[in-house]
Amino acid sequence: MTRREAALILGLRESATPDKVKEAHRKVMVANHPDAGGSDYLASKVNEAKDVMLGKTKGSNSAF
Amino acid sequence: FQAGRIIANLIVVGSGVLVRAFAQAYRQALQNASKNGVAREAVENMKKVGKTMSESEARQILGVSENASWEEILKKYDSLFENNAKNGSFYLQSKVFRAKECLESAVKKDGE
Numbered sequence: 001m002t003r004r005e006a007a008l009i010l011g012l013r014e015s016a017t018p019d020k021v022k023e024a025h026r027k028v029m030v031a032n033h034p035d036a037g038g039s040d041y042l043a044s045k046v047n048e049a050k051d052v053m054l055g056k057t058k059g060s061n062s063a064f
Numbered sequence: 065f066q067a068g069r070i071i072a073n074l075i076v077v078g079s080g081v082l083v084r085a086f087a088q089a090y091r092q093a094l095q096n097a098s099k100n101g102v103a104r105e106a107v108e109n110m111k112k113v114g115k116t117m118s119e120s121e122a123r124q125i126l127g128v129s130e131n132a133s134w135e136e137i138l139k140k141y142d143s144l145f146e147n148n149a150k151n152g153s154f155y156l157q158s159k160v161f162r163a164k165e166c167l168e169s170a171v172k173k174d175g176e
Binding site: 008009010011027028030031032034036037038039040041042046064 | 117121124125126127140143144147148150151152153154155156159160
């Protein structure tokens with residue numbers, strides 16, 4: 001997942017601060033939580049997007 | 065002095081080449097820049113996805129099985145689309161939409 005895609009998934013700018021990333025992640029997970037009718041697939045993408053934005057992983061393949 | 069004239073010629077020709085090369089590079093950079101706007105890329109991406117999203121990925125996005133009924137698919141779509149409209153990103157919303165579109169043609173074809 002590229003940083004650009006991660007930002008798109010979370011509805012953020014690529015330059016978003018870690019606080020904004022965590023805030024956006026929480027919000028987007030509300031919409032996609034598996035226990036609340038979301039799909040595991042999308043939930044895992046949202047989690048991955050957070051990790052990429054926080055610099056925890058380096059991926060270069062497409063998100064989808 | 066001959067050498068002076070030759071050198072002057074070289075400078076004129078050389079700089080002409082450089083100016084043209086620079087102009088071309090600048091034009092390309094402008095094109096790249098206009099193509100690289102994130103909003104435009106999101107739209108382009110949506111168009112691309114519409115053409116190449118696989119049925120299996122569409123099912124994963126909506127969280128439906130291979131033999132899910134169209135009614136079940138629509139139910140998942142409605143809730144995911146609405147939830148992402150409220151709390152998700154435009155990007156995810158469009159993926160959900162594209163997934164439904166992709167399955168619509170696949171499922172409806174079998175149903176006929």
